[in-house]
Amino acid sequence: MMPADTQPRTVRVDLADRGYDVVIGPGLLETLPQRLDAMVMRPRAAFIVADANVADASGRCRESLERSGIAVGVTTIHATEPGKSIATLAEILRSLGEARIERGEPVVAIGGGITGDLGGFAAAVYRRGVPVIQCPTTLLAMVDASVGGKTGANLAIGDTLQKNMVGAFHQPSLVLADTRTLGTLPDREFKAGLAECLKHALLGGCLGDTDHLGWFESNTERVLRREADAVAELIHRSVAFKAAVVAGDEFELAEDTPGRVGRALLNLGHTFAHAMETLKGASPAGRPADSPLLHGEAVALGLLCAAETSAALGLIDRGLGPRIARALEACGLPTRAAGLPDAMRLLSLMGADKKTSGGRLRLVLPTPGCTARVVVSPEVSAVEAGWAAIKGA
């Protein structure tokens, strides 16, 4: 249980006229009407896109909006990767139309990254764009998915699910990370969110923060006990990091120039992760074979692959891989995956990732001092060494 309440903390995503606040703290959903007032947004109506597993949180938000005189429509979605589809997007768009939502009237996305990505995508394209308020309810969505304006859906092509192949950049008008909602989040999902926090810590040096990784390692136990101040500090650190990167490269266009932190670096571990996520049979070693990897678990394993690939290329010393493995073990995250195919198949799946450019594989790999860089067409043997590090029974 999350003990005593803490004061909200705010991080500003500094994007000129598209800038917004990310507010972190308990009980924030009920404050949405006042915050809309403060932003001079007084809509006649709002439309909630809610994850079916957070009915309570969505109800609290709905009641507070209705009490302040705002008409509220609601649609509920079941958050699964196959269901993060164009078909679900179409249903949300139809509901928005049926509720006669007009320009300027916000979509309020309440749920994990799947709900945020779909709700945000619907807001980006409905009537050529209405505002979106992101209300993340998983740790992963609080520290990553809700911040930065990437929205989207998966595409089923043949027998593979291509992750986030369609989407739009659509910055939220506000992000409310109500930490009270984490009270119902299952442990496995909470731990999966820690993988993205570790990723941010591993990149801290890119913005001169070399203490981030040490803080993460020293506070893992407190975070796992869900001590309110440790969880709030973790979210705050991660969001502050992501917000700074997004503010410097909103549309992921920055070249990999020394001294410039491109948004592409946030893909650390993700090309490996996406390859695993497209496979039907991959699961965390030690779990039943029918227990597919969660996104955060795939990212955890991808971070290890990236460190070992980097070591095999001689970009970093061999100590980072074991350090990441220790951090993952402390978090209760997997360090091995079962059900992986041979290296050739994995390499071809990596080639299908949307981060590939001109047919060449582009991998983000860690470099010394908690930094990273993009490596184009890395040696195949080094990538194979990365995969070998996580292959389990």
Ligand SMILES: NC(=O)c1ccc[n+]([C@@H]2O[C@H](COP(=O)([O-])OP(=O)(O)OC[C@H]3O[C@@H](n4cnc5c(N)ncnc54)[C@H](O)[C@@H]3O)[C@@H](O)[C@H]2O)c1
């Ligand atoms: N847009 C971005 O920048 C970005 C960044 C990272 C990840 N993502 C996307 O986010 C998705 C993963 O997000 P996620 O890990 O939040 O997963 P998710 O949305 O699938 O949620 C995980 C599970 O937790 C349930 N859940 C959510 N909140 C809950 C709560 N408070 N209590 C109980 N159950 C709850 C959901 O119903 C679901 O079963 C992926 O599709 C990924 O591609 C997007």
